[in-house]
Amino acid sequence: MRYLLISFCFFFVGCASYPENNNFIKREISDLVLKNTYFSDKQKDYIYKATINVNDKPFGGVFIVKKIRNNNHRVVFTTEMGNKIFDFSFINEDFRVNYILEDLNKKILINILKKDFKVLIEESPLFLNAFSSNNYAVFETKIYDKRHYYYTISNQIHKIVRSGKGKEKVIFTFKNTDNFIANLIKIEHKNLKLTINLKSI
Template sequence: MRYLCSSILMLLLISCASYPKKNGFTVREVRNIENLYFSDTSKDYVYKANIEAFGNSFGGIFIIKKLGDEHHRIAFTTELGNKIFDFSFQGEDFKVNHILKDMDKKILINVLKNDFQVLVAQNPFIEKSFQKDDDFIQQASLHHKTYYYFLTEEKLKKVVRVGNGKEKVVFLFSEINDNIAQQIRISHQNFKLNIALKAL
């Protein structure tokens, strides 16, 4: 009985451990980072996209445009130019300019809003800094959720949203060239929503 109680207690302690502790991060001096992937107002960031959401699959063109300081517009269209959705982000304000009827569900809109706010956040407020091997990891809080930004050789490679010590959403950036991530993947761990972007 004592062994069973000890085992349960140990399991609870391990499962409740913080994300940095579980992953063997070493604490470092806090330093700020800048996400430059969607920071140039002179560029249109255009991607071929595939969004899998709750059993439906949508393919098309994904466009991000920085319009000003903390101001982005994100649109997703079919390859023929018909709008699937069109969102505006300005500071803390969010506006749905258009969304396809099949996708006009509050839960989906909120999830896409949170994902895209993280995607375009240029200067997340860093609370703690860590290191593991060659990765510098910055802990930030965005909209009351905890995110970890993973940088290798000063390049942002991954962002992870964590809840209760577990990964909830993973953003992967690859084939980085001239402050543009040629490929981006957003994967939700707790339900079926995946977004794959490939630069055009």
């Protein structure tokens, strides 16, 4: 009987949502706005020195994001010499692989990169709920049917968490932000050997 009670406790704790597990306080959403401006300027090429570690294998080079028009971005990763590693297009909800290096041409990996980069470029994600957590206003959103939590201060995004079963699955951190440009970006997967580090150049 005691074992059964303990099992039920673990079951309910495990099923708690991400906001519940982090003691978020629900907020009214009528006066709140969520906007991701980090890759929103069509006049600018966003260029980063990048390191992508996949299964302990590092790929270094230059990461470029270009907004072509509304809801249309190009994401390109090249070597320092300019040889393409991958080249993706996002047009509305469509995703296109223009090129990818053979070593990375795995359907699972491409799908993961698609989801990660969609989060980076999505300017107006589907806004579901709002919360407070310490000094942050936290927005619950949905991208590709996955829950994401945007941690913001003064309308500036500092962190995004993709959650699953109430836990952190992927953490996006934005540092050294200046004029709505994130000079340092890190994408860290908790259950995969995949990290992406970007430094503006």
